[in-house]
Amino acid sequence: xxxxxxxxxxxxxxxxxxxxxxxxxxxxxxxxxxxxxxxxxxxxxxxxxxxxxxxxxxxxxxxxxxxxxxxxxxxxxxxxxxxxxxxxxxxxxxxxxxxxxxxxxxxxxxxxxxxxxxxxxxxxxxxxxxxxxxxxxxxxxxxxxxxxxxxxxxxxxxxxxxxxxxxxxxxxxxxxxxxxxxxxxxxxxxxxxxxxxxxxxxxxxxxxxxxxxxxxxxxxxxxxxxxxxxxxxxxxxxxxxxxxxxxxxxxxxxxxxxxxxxxxxxxxxxxxxxxxxxxxxxxxxxxxxxxxxxxxxxxxxxxxxxxxxxxxxxxxxxxxxxxxxxxxxxxxxxxxxxxxxxxxxxxxxxxxxxxxxxxxxxxxxxxxxxxxxxxxxxxxxxxxxxxxxxxxxxxxxxxxxxxxxxxxxxxxxxxxxxxxxxxxxxxxxxxxxxxxxxxxxxxxxxxxxx
Amino acid sequence: xxxxxxxxxxxxxxxxxxxxxxxxxxxxxxxxxxxxxxxxxxxxxxxxxxxxxxxxxxxxxxxxxxxxxxxxxxxxxxxxxxxxxxxxxxxxxxxxx
Numbered sequence: 106x107x108x109x110x111x112x113x114x115x116x117x118x119x120x121x122x123x124x125x126x127x128x129x130x131x132x133x134x135x136x137x138x139x140x141x142x143x144x145x146x147x148x149x150x151x152x153x154x155x156x157x158x159x160x161x162x163x164x165x166x167x168x169x170x171x172x173x174x175x176x177x178x179x180x181x182x183x184x185x186x187x188x189x190x191x192x193x194x195x196x197x198x199x200x201x202x203x204x205x206x207x208x209x210x211x212x213x214x215x216x217x218x219x220x221x222x223x224x225x226x227x228x229x230x231x232x233x234x235x236x237x238x239x240x241x242x243x244x245x246x247x248x249x250x251x252x253x254x255x256x257x258x259x260x261x262x263x264x265x266x267x268x269x270x271x272x273x274x275x276x277x278x279x280x281x282x283x284x285x286x287x288x289x290x291x292x293x294x295x296x297x298x299x300x301x302x303x304x305x306x307x308x309x310x311x312x313x314x315x316x317x318x319x320x321x322x323x324x325x326x327x328x329x330x331x332x333x334x335x336x337x338x339x340x341x342x343x344x345x346x347x348x349x350x351x352x353x354x355x356x357x358x359x360x361x362x363x364x365x366x367x368x369x370x371x372x373x374x375x376x377x378x379x380x381x382x383x384x385x386x387x388x389x390x391x392x393x394x395x396x397x398x399x400x401x402x403x404x405x406x407x408x409x410x411x412x413x414x415x416x417x418x419x420x421x422x423x424x425x426x427x428x429x430x431x432x433x434x435x436x437x438x439x440x441x442x443x444x445x446x447x448x449x450x451x452x453x454x455x456x457x458x459x460x461x462x463x464x465x466x467x468x469x470x471x472x473x474x475x476x477x478x479x480x481x482x483x484x485x486x487x488x489x490x491x492x493x494x495x496x497x498x499x500x501x502x503x504x505x506x507x508x509x510x511x512x513x514x515x516x517x518x519x520x521x522x523x524x525x526x527x528x529x530x531x532x533x534x535x536x537x538x539x540x541x542x543x544x545x546x547x548x549x550x551x552x553x554x555x
Numbered sequence: 556x557x558x559x560x561x562x563x564x565x566x567x568x569x570x571x572x573x574x575x576x577x578x579x580x581x582x583x584x585x586x587x588x589x590x591x592x593x594x595x596x597x598x599x600x601x602x603x604x605x606x607x608x609x610x611x612x613x614x615x616x617x618x619x620x621x622x623x624x625x626x627x628x629x630x631x632x633x634x635x636x637x638x639x640x641x642x643x644x645x646x647x648x649x650x651x652x
Contacts, residue, residue, distance in 0.1 A: 148571035155575050 108184050116214045117406035120184050120196075124206040128180075133165065136172035166203045173200070181210040191215040194409045213406035216458075218466040221400035228393045228525040233381035243373050247359055248351070254344040261308045261343055265290045269305075270339040275332055285341070298334070299324070305338070313339040390518060393525045394460065401463045405455065413454035418447060468517040475516070480508045564591045564599040568648040569635065582639045583646050589615070589634045596636045606644035612637045 106128050111119040137156045146154045146162055160168065169176070177198045185192045194213045201207040236242075254266055261267055266289050273281035290302045304316045315337040324330040349355045356369040363369045422432045436446060484504065566586040568574075574584040587596055593611040600608050618630035640646065 148569075148574075150572065153572050158570065158575065 106180075106184070106187075108188055110188055110190075113214060115407055116216055116404050117408050118190065118212055118214060120181070120188065120190075120210045120212060122180060122184050122208055122210065124180070129169070129206055132172050132176045133160070133168055136168040140168065140171060169203055169206070177208060177210075180208075181212070184210070185212060194406075194412055197408055211408055213409040213412075216406065216409075216462050217404045218462055219402045220397070220463070220466055220470060221402065223397055223400050223467065223470075223521075224524060226393065226396045226400060226521075226525050227527060228389065228396050230389050230526070231385055233378070233385040235377060235381055239377050240370060240374050243377060244351070244370070247369075247373075248348045248355070249346075251355070251358055252346045252348045255347045256342055257345045258310075259343070261290055261305050261340065262345070263290055263302070263306055264346060266344045266346070267305060268341050270341065272337045273334050274336075275329065275334045280329070280334065281336075298329075301336075304336070305340075308338070308340055310340045310343055313337065390522065393521055394464075396525065397467065397521060398459060398463060401459075401466075403459050403462055405458055405462070409458060410451060410454050413458055414447065414450040417450040417454060421446070421450075464514060464517055467521060468513055471517065471520050473513055473516050473520065475509050475512045477505070480505050480512065483508060483512065561595075561599050561602055564588050564595050565603060566633075570648065577637065580639075581642060581644070582637050583648070585636050585638065587613070587634050587636045589632070591634065591636075593636075596638065600638050600640075600646075604646045606640045606646060608638055609641050610639040612639075 106125065107123040109121045111121070134156070137159050140163065141154055141156075141159055142152050144154070144159070144162075145151060146158060149158070154162075177200065178196075181196050181198060185196075190212060191214055192212045193215050196210040196212040198208060198210045201209060257265075266287065268285055268287045270284050271281060271286050272279065288302070288305070290305050298318060299321055300318055304318060308314055315335060317333055317335050320329050320332050320334060322331040349358065351366060353365045356363040356366045359369060363372065425432045425435045428435075433443065436443060484501070564587055566588060569584040569586055571584075577584060583600075585596075585600075587599075591599075591613075593613055596611050596613070597608040600606065600611075613634060613636045616633050616635050618632040620627055620629055622628075
């Protein structure tokens with residue numbers, strides 16, 4: 106096997122590989138044993154023809170073609186080990202000739218990552234701020250959700266629900282004809298047409314009326330946009346939304362365990378704070394990562410980006426196909442072209458790759474390692490709470506691998522957050538509660554400056 | 556009996572499982588002209604492949620009776636020769652594909 110390596114450009118290199126007969130031989134043998142099972146050669150029983158006969162019968166090249174798909178990546182892998190290259194991702198392989206057997210492989214190299222001054226990243230943790238009326242708002246939502254609709258005997262008002270007979274015509278053509286259509290009279294919703302609800306307000310039930318409506322130019326249905334539609338409506342009944350009283354009975358109707366309105370408020374308060382905190386720590390984490398990404402410089406091999414983005418487009422295509430659509434149609438419906446999608450995926454691929462490489466570089470840099478014990482412990486913990494049976498050992502290996510990676514990421518993130526908080530060398534073990542991390546952070550900053 | 560030309564004695568190599576096995580023992584199988592003698596075959600093989608022949612065994616292969624639709628007919632009969640060449644010599648056969 107003769108290997109020549111091109112210069113590294115943009116973190117990828119090209120290997121030119123030429124094979125001697127002895128390198129090819131094992132592959133011919135493999136191709137032969139695959140082919141021989143399926144061919145009938147006169148004079149031989151199936152599967153009994155010797156290799157020399159098969160080679161004469163089909164020719165060496167077609168035998169090689171048979172095995173090429175598995176042969177080239179394998180050989181490339183070998184060449185990569187031999188040349189001692191730090192490869193990541195799939196090489197792109199180009200066959201140049203069968204006799205002599207030559208091919209070239211473009212190999213993406215491990216990206217060059219410079220984490221920069223990541224130890225000096227500082228990101229303030231924002232305290233979640235809640236508007237004062239957050240609780241009231243949430244309770245109002247709850248009220249709306251359990252509200253009932255009661256028939257009323259009056260003219261239509263905003264916020265009512267009406268059921269009506271309706272006939273809509275556009276240039277003498279009936280476009281809508283329903284005997285029992287239900288509409289929510291609310292201009293914010295804009296259904297079925299913008300401005301329609303306003304026209305209903307003030308109508309009485311069982312009194313046919315008609316009106317014209319100008320459809321705005323930016324209406325989503327092009328056939329109707331900027332047209333004038335005449336409607337005939339005959340409202341059958343009008344219902345109004347009746348909100349439950351804010352009392353203990355309401356609290357009890359929301360769910361088990363709420364004795365009084367006070368209980369409910371408390372619970373809502375807790376959950377709102379909880380949500381805000383989760384959101385804040387998520388945002389903080391994101392900010393920290395962004396800061397790290399800004400400090401770091403990464404040079405990604407183009408081939409890797411291409412693979413990732415193709416993969417993403419394929420993924421999207423698969424999802425669209427599952428929804429019984431063709432990707433191109435779907436794209437037209439959201440007003441995008443395939444090229445645009447590909448470009449977008451490309452940008453996102455760069456983002457994703459950068460992120461994952463930077464984080465794993467950080468993990469390496471910070472020597473974050475997860476021991477087998479820790480993983481086993483975690484798995485035990487996970488399964489102790491569930492009825493699921495513990496997987497057997499074969500699955501465990503895969504699972505441990507997965508757990509190791511996710512735990513490593515998790516710890517890396519924690520470490521990164523510690524750094525951002527002002528502990529470049531890891532957080533000291535805390536004895537007291539964690540209510541005052543900012544204070545301690547400032548103190549330790551002050552110390553390190555001395 | 557008119558003498559056959561040397562090159563019309565060997566008709567084709569016989570390539571089958573059995574004949575391939577025999578090649579291990581330096582024996583090669585040919586279909587030959589039915590009127591060819593062992594000596595003629597030896598001569599022909601030596602000239603055609605440049606090997607020295609140690610032994611020639613021949614046999615007549617009776618055509619099989621086969622049914623083609625309603626009627627029976629007989630496949631042609633032919634003469635088979637198994638030629639042993641001296642150790643070290645070898646023949647590369649090319650079956651016309």
